[in-house]
Amino acid sequence: MTRVRLTDVAARAGVSMKTVSNVVHHHPHVSPAMRARVQEAIDELGYRPNLTARRLATGRTGMIALAMPEIDHPYFSELSRSIAEVAAEMGYRVLIEQTLGEAEAERAVIMDREAGLVDGVIFHPVSMTTVEIGKLRRDLPLVLLGESARPLTTDHVMIDNVQAARDGTELLRRTGRRIAFLGTVSHDVTGSTAQRLHGYQEALELAGVPGDTSLVLETGGFRVEDARAALSAALARGLDIDAVLCRDDRFAIGALQALAEAGLSVPDDVAVLGWDDTHLATISTPTLSSIAPDKRGIARIALELLIERIGGHQGVGRHRIAPHGIEQRQSTAGR
Template identity: 65%
Template sequence: MARVRLIDVAERAQVSMKTVSNVVNGYAHVQPDMRARVQAAIDELGYRPNLTARRLATGKTGMIALAMPEIDHPYFGEMASHLADIAMQRGYRVIIEQTLSDPEAEKAVLQDREAGLVDGVIFQPTRMATLDIARLHDDLPLVLLGEVDAPVTTDHVMIDNVAAARDGAAHLLALGRRRVAFLGLVDGDITMTNRRRLLGYQEALVGSGIRPDPALVLTTRGFESHDAETAITLALEGGVELDAILCRDDRFAAGALTAIRARGLRVPDDIAVIGWDDSAITGYTTPTLTSIAPDKRQLAANAFDLLHERMQGHHGPGRHVIVPHAVAVRASAPRA
């Protein structure tokens, strides 16, 4: 089949080629109804931008990079899916890079690996210092995700992890639970995410007149479900009394469910459990999993919008965007 051209889309949408070009390149000034008409024609005809021609004409590749710690983590996989979908609707393609939280791999994202390949980067670092980010990204359009402190010139999109943890713990306290565990801290983990979640958990306890018990802050050897399962098993075998658990992610929560069941205890009757990320696995655990739910679609949309403005020449100071979260209530910690 012959390649679908820009003029073919223009004829199908009954608009000028300039209008189609503006939609493909993501220019913001196109009227919403016109954009929808052009996008419908693009979808119907299966038009894909000629990236080589675009780069020669505009100096742009039409590609962005998404760099994240783990591509097989449910949260990051879902974020990548949302961003790829949003980018495609705006005429961009996404290159995904995994850093595994390695400092050198994170530096390479900004230093030289993406040079000339992409028009901008959306990046969730875990190890890089603020000064390194400021020094290395230079003029490359960049938006940060997650808990890292952003340079004053860099855009940053995140949820409020302190508030989210406070809301999750408050939900458990509202169920009448008083021995709420935090699962948990990970040996060797130096990132800010869990520190802020621990703070929110502690604030909820203190706000309810409960003195935080260090024995209820559980530590694991790693980040996998079996690490969480081991931590809960050791706590229960060691006589730690708990009636609820706030987990650092849904994988930890799945491990906690397995450990509780193996001890002959029931969820939520004996121990209520809340996960984090509201990933797809929440509907497949037994029982289904209550989870802290960041608005992942909005995170991806805000990150892309900020990056696109940078790619179009915006040079203002860094913007800090907080995206909403909720507690998605299911059977593991139902409402009272």
């Protein structure tokens, strides 16, 4: 079969090769009518871009790397899916890499490992510091996610964790004044926990609720079992609570288990609010209310920033805040 060329599509659509190229490369400045006209010709002729030729002509691969700490963590897996879907809409494929939060693996992602393979990297660091990332070379376009590192030289996308925690705490105040935070984590370097604790404490202070360190529970790790053990121990000590704000949905699942084991009903006795609005929130019993980062919004903002960098944008790093909300389900029902 003769390979369909760009010129063939242009001739069928009655437009210039430049217009076809703009449609193929998902450039924004094409009218919907023109885009539909060119796409119809592409579909009729069965045109497929020659990726090898494109790379030789442009120096680009059409691939981006996405480096996440844990690909099986519900939040990271759902965010990865959103990034892959939005990237496909923009004409890019995604190479996903897991770092497990290890410093050497994180350094490799943005120093050497992806060189020549991808056009840019979206990276959620855990162990690398702001200073270390700020000193790295700038020849590979990079966008950071999360709360651990925010160098002025690098684009960065996150939600406002402090405000989200305030929103969640204010929701739970409808249940009473004794709201626990579950929880801080020993040896935690993620940055997100501290911001969420800050927002929780700030909301209580603004409401005139006296601080009570016994309500801030510490866990030995990030697993469901760690959260369940921490809350179970606190309840066994006689801790009296009206609600629990959890650092993520996995901790909220642990809270549900601990409360059930203690004979407490959710939400009648104790309300529970998770964080991340992952699939776990919809399959628990009761279903979980959860602070909901706009994962698709994070994906789109990060990709738009990265593609601008790939296209040659220069300048200081841009800091973008993605939206968040609260999905209310059974664990705070009627509260």
